[in-house]
Amino acid sequence: xxxxxxxxxxxxxxxxxxxxxxxxxxxxxxxxxxxxxxxxxxxxxxxxxxxxxxx
Numbered sequence: 001x002x003x004x005x006x007x008x009x010x011x012x013x014x015x016x017x018x019x020x021x022x023x024x025x026x027x028x029x030x031x032x033x034x035x036x037x038x039x040x041x042x043x044x045x046x047x048x049x050x051x052x053x054x055x
Contacts, residue, residue: 014043
């Protein structure tokens, strides 16, 4: 149960960081790509640790 909530929280945090990067750094490719990459990494970290159906 904790693993599911932690995974969901990481995915949500990743989406928030990516969206914030798009709003703050629009037109500045360097900072936008760095921050969006961190957000995508957080999202996929949450996706990898979430419990699978049937396990």
